[in-house]
Structures are given as structure tokens and as C-alpha cells.
Amino acid sequence: MIRFLLVGITLIAPVAMAETQPAPANGHDLSYSVGASLGERLREEVPGLELDALVEGLREAYRQEPLKIDAARRQALLDQHDEQASAAATHAQVEKMRGEETRFLANERARAGVHELPEGLLYSELASGNGAQPRAKGRVQVRYVGRLPDGTVFDQNQQPQWFRLDSVIEGWQVALEQMKTGAKWRVVIPSAQAYGAEGAGDLIAPYTPLVFEIELLAVAD
Numbered sequence: 001m002i003r004f005l006l007v008g009i010t011l012i013a014p015v016a017m018a019e020t021q022p023a024p025a026n027g028h029d030l031s032y033s034v035g036a037s038l039g040e041r042l043r044e045e046v047p048g049l050e051l052d053a054l055v056e057g058l059r060e061a062y063r064q065e066p067l068k069i070d071a072a073r074r075q076a077l078l079d080q081h082d083e084q085a086s087a088a089a090t091h092a093q094v095e096k097m098r099g100e101e102t103r104f105l106a107n108e109r110a111r112a113g114v115h116e117l118p119e120g121l122l123y124s125e126l127a128s129g130n131g132a133q134p135r136a137k138g139r140v141q142v143r144y145v146g147r148l149p150d151g152t153v154f155d156q157n158q159q160p161q162w163f164r165l166d167s168v169i170e171g172w173q174v175a176l177e178q179m180k181t182g183a184k185w186r187v188v189i190p191s192a193q194a195y196g197a198e199g200a201g202d203l204i205a206p207y208t209p210l211v212f213e214i215e216l217l218a219v220a221d
Helices: 027-045 051-062 071-109 170-176
Strands: 122-127 139-147 153-164 184-189 210-220
Touching: 071 122, 153 210, 170 184, 170 210
Parallel strands: none
Antiparallel strands: 122 184, 139 153, 139 210, 184 210
8 A cells, every 4th residue: 555655665675695795885876776666666556656746746755845735635545545446456356256256167067967057056966866855944954065166175064964944045945945855966056146245254255156965865844
């Protein structure tokens, strides 16, 4: 951020010992080096600055001359820039995550034996079932393993576990309502049917699709 750019700038950087000592610093070279270092950082952190205005402000502040913009206005401009830069960085990160999800789902969609439900959920049948299907507000008994796109297991329960169907994420509801008791599915849930743009704490990042193996053992009202 602009307000912190000058913090930590070292006028004389440590220099590794060499066979020959560098020439003693003079006023011009030292000033030029400080300016070049500052310029490199500004180019990376605050691109698009008007250099004439930058130099004018730097000169007047350094010489303790009256400044053309008062302190309140300067602070408001810096705050506004910080907000815009933060929003731009957030947007770029969101676009990156959404792009990664799109590519992951496209690869999953291309796998052999994968079917897609109208809501965009993908599934493949690992074992068929022939029992009753869950009711929308009924209970289900399942075993499951949940993985992130990179294969990391983030949740699992290999002991039979009862859930109310309306208490689980939307992707589970969509999949389980299509399953018959005894079935085991591999389910790929788009983030919109899981934890969406918010994610789930440090465990599941925003815009993360989830992969589950779900075995439906029993249903009840």
C-alpha cells in the first residue's frame, strides 16, 4: 500500500564483501540509488503513477515546502486507492479460483461413466441399489468420504451415520434424492451446491468443488 512504501527503505543496503571495495558513495550516486530503489518498488506496487506529480510531491515534502494538497485530502486519496487495490486483488483471486473450478469440473465431466444431473452435479455409480429412495425431508443413513479437488480427505465417516436430508448441503440433497438404498456413488459437487463463495473456515476455500463417495445404507421418515 502507498502509505507504507517508504517504511523500511534502507538508504545504504548491506553489500557482500568482494575482492575489490566499491568506490565511496557520493551525494549524487546515493540519491540516485534511493530514487531507483523507490522507483522499482513503485512500478510494482503502484503502476500508472504520474511521474511529474510524484516527483513534485516528493520534492516539496522533502524540502518541507507547503504542499498543494492538504493532509485530510491526501489521506482520503490514499485510503481510496487502498480500497480499490484491495478490491482488484480480491476480484483477481476470485477469478482464479473460479477458473480452477471450471477446469476441474470439465475434467471430471469427461471421465468415463460420469453422469450429470440438471443442477450440474456429477456422479458415477460405484454400486447399484434397489431399495427405497429418500424423501425430501426424511432421514438417511450413510457412510461417506469427502475429498478436496487435490484428493485431500477433509471429512469421512465409515460408521453408519444418520442425517436429516434437509440438514446437509444442497449437493448431498440432490444426489441422495436420486439414489436407492444400497447404492454407492462418487459425487462431484460444484461449489454453488456446497459452500459457495464463503467456503468453510480454513478447511474449504471459497469456490471449491467437493468430491464424495456416498453409500446409502437406509432411509427413514
